[in-house]
Amino acid sequence: MRKIQFVLFSLVISMLAFGCSDAVDQLTGLTPENDVEMGKSVVAQIAQDPTNYPVLSEEDYPEAYAYIQKMTDAIVASDDVKYKDIFHYDEVKIIHNDEVLNAFATPGGFIYVYTGLIHYLDNADDLAGVMGHEIAHASERHSSDQMKENLGLQIIVQILLGEGNVAQLASGFFALKFSREDEAESDEHSVIYLNDTEYACNGAATFFEKLSASGQSSGPEFLSTHPSPTNRVQDINAKADELGCDKSGISETGISYDDFKDSLPTPAQ
Ligand SMILES: [Zn+2]
Incomplete structure (x- = not known):
């Protein structure tokens, strides 16, 4: 299937090269490999800012990085996480902003977590729930679908070909608003992924609880869409019950969440 999509993408490229842009809309569009390319562009823009x-x-925070990557790897090991051979789930980054309760994943699985979110949460299960949610946005390709919708396939293809404005991809990404369905699907997948780990499978619920x-009802990413916390x-707890999965928290060995x-x-106090 991936091969077919790649061929279609190549067709899009050749059609664009020959100015035959009408055909673009009739084709299926972006491949998971294209997601990775888009993700790399967003990562490059973040690094420049x-x-x-x-x-x-x-280098300065090896312990923190080892912890967050170990957690992410455990979640990504779930059979239900897709594209693990090509997506970059193994390059989680921490953004130092204690005011922001957020995390996000680019197309292609580059994940960013804010220190504000880490400090806000009380234990590893809560953070694993949020990480599962973000991984799902990449794995289910919500972000690439939304970017295609917002920017248009042709603009994305041009940028990927090096002919467009790369900054447009990043601003397109940061303007993304996931649909209610995407959010619900990511919540559900968080439970499914965590069911395969030692983390409480409904970890994501704690964050919304x-x-x-705390009376915070609006904010970026998690709360920008309709389903109320x-x-x-x-819904998260209902999914956990449906799967009959373990809601008890992980007993951590080695570095604890507090560590x-x-x-x-x-x-800052
Ligand atoms: Zn989300």
């Missing part, structure tokens, strides 16, 4: 995206260096309790908690927090820059 340390003011807005102060990514912690892996906490947000509801309360509904999402119910992980301590290994990050100390938050």
Whole structure:
């Protein structure tokens, strides 16, 4: 299947080269390999903008990086995570901003987590739930679908061919709004993935419970779409019950979640 898509993509390229852009809309569009290329463009733009995206260096924070990558690897090991041979789930980055309760994944599986989210959550299961949700946006290709919708296939193809404005891809990515269906699907996949790990399979629910309790009802990514936090908690727990999966928390060996927090820059009081 991937081969067929690649051939179709090559067709798009040759048609564009010959100015036959009408044919583009009739073709299926972007391949998972294209997702990776798009992701790399977004990653490059983030790297060029340390003011807005102060990514912690892996050299200075080896313990923190080892912890978050180990967690991500455990989730990605689930059979239900797709494209693990080509997506970059193994390059998680931490953004140093204690005010932001967020995480995101680019097309192609490059994942970013804010220190604000890590400090806000209480344990590894909660963060694993959020990571599962982000991995699902990449694995289910929500972000590439949305980018295709927002920017148009032709513009994306031109950028990937080196003929367009690369910055447009990144701004297209950061303007993404996932649909209610995408959010619900990612919540559900978080439960499915975590069911294959030692983390509490409904870890994502805790995040929304906490947000509801603290009265925060709007914010980026997680809360930008319609399902209310309360509904999402119910849906996540219903999925966990349906799967009959383990809701008890992981007993961590080695570095604990608190150690992980301590290994990050100390938050301003
Ligand atoms: Zn989401």
